[in-house]
Amino acid sequence: MIAIVGKPNVGKSTLLNALVGQKISITSRKAQTTRHRITGIRTVGPTQFVFADTPGFQTRHGNALNRSLNKTVQGAVGDVDLVLFVVEAGSFNQADEQVLKLLAQGVPVLLIANKLDTIKHRAELAPWLQEMQHRFERLGAKAEMVPLSAKNPKDVERLLGLCEKYLPEQDWWYSEDELTDRSEKFLASEIVREKLFRLTGDELPYTSTVVIDKFEEEPGKTASRFVKIAATIIVERDGHKAMVIGDKGERLKRIGMEARQELEKLMDAKVFLELWVKVRSGWADDEARVRSFGYE
Numbered sequence: 001m002i003a004i005v006g007k008p009n010v011g012k013s014t015l016l017n018a019l020v021g022q023k024i025s026i027t028s029r030k031a032q033t034t035r036h037r038i039t040g041i042r043t044v045g046p047t048q049f050v051f052a053d054t055p056g057f058q059t060r061h062g063n064a065l066n067r068s069l070n071k072t073v074q075g076a077v078g079d080v081d082l083v084l085f086v087v088e089a090g091s092f093n094q095a096d097e098q099v100l101k102l103l104a105q106g107v108p109v110l111l112i113a114n115k116l117d118t119i120k121h122r123a124e125l126a127p128w129l130q131e132m133q134h135r136f137e138r139l140g141a142k143a144e145m146v147p148l149s150a151k152n153p154k155d156v157e158r159l160l161g162l163c164e165k166y167l168p169e170q171d172w173w174y175s176e177d178e179l180t181d182r183s184e185k186f187l188a189s190e191i192v193r194e195k196l197f198r199l200t201g202d203e204l205p206y207t208s209t210v211v212i213d214k215f216e217e218e219p220g221k222t223a224s225r226f227v228k229i230a231a232t233i234i235v236e237r238d239g240h241k242a243m244v245i246g247d248k249g250e251r252l253k254r255i256g257m258e259a260r261q262e263l264e265k266l267m268d269a270k271v272f273l274e275l276w277v278k279v280r281s282g283w284a285d286d287e288a289r290v291r292s293f294g295y296e
């Protein structure tokens, strides 16, 4: 069991998807895309890797949504064999420091210095890596430094080999072909949320969310599956609703189309997807609402 932790936007979900070999956690340029603990499974030969992706640890806003996200992170690092602590290569700031403080004593850590491809002069990274090593030593923590790019398949394969050394010998938890413990219904809401964030860019606040109202598989008349999904995009203000719908409904249509195509591939089914947009002001500050929208 391996937890993937780090501040928002360092590439945790990108790394998880690469490690698992299939997209199971959504990613975007927007920070705070991941909202839930997502388990990804990869079985290679005799070894089963169970990865837990976590939301980026929040340090700025203390609202109910962020408190819930941070609880998810804390829960994930407690009981694992190994932690992948993801940072951006060459950088370590206050937000990274906060994550470091969460790490349980005694659990081995790989410091993943991600986005190595963005560093022009690799030699310049050496003093930074040394400084990182010292930082861990001062805490009495064991850590191995692993500079890599989550977007480079060779780096990801090498990382799997490094992780393997830390895993105990025990029975597998999942069958060989399982990739995630999350349901298709959950993945559907995540994929709609990813398209929503990607197609609205920085204009839409991260407090928008997606709730699945209906997820029904039609009894098969033919060999292929047919799934009917209705989802509501929840936003904070009327202005955001207009932004999501777009000119003559163009943007909402595009969100629906891209999400449907990806879901059809993922579920190997014909998908009928219906999208609605609703305004619910202040939901991210309201504990009960945060829970009712599926956050722990």
Ligand SMILES: Nc1nc2c(ncn2[C@@H]2O[C@H](COP(=O)(O)OP(=O)(O)OP(=O)(O)O)[C@@H](O)[C@H]2O)c(=O)[nH]1
Pocket: 006, 007, 008, 009, 010, 011, 012, 013, 014, 015, 026, 027, 028, 029, 030, 031, 032, 033, 034, 035, 054, 055, 056, 057, 114, 115, 116, 117, 118, 148, 149, 150, 151, 152
């Ligand atoms: N250049 C480069 N970009 C990367 C790499 N890994 C991830 N990214 C980009 O970094 C951005 C954030 O990636 P995510 O995987 O969504 O990051 P995250 O840490 O899961 O983010 P949160 O959900 O906010 O916690 C995306 O635009 C990725 O494409 C990498 O190795 N190199």
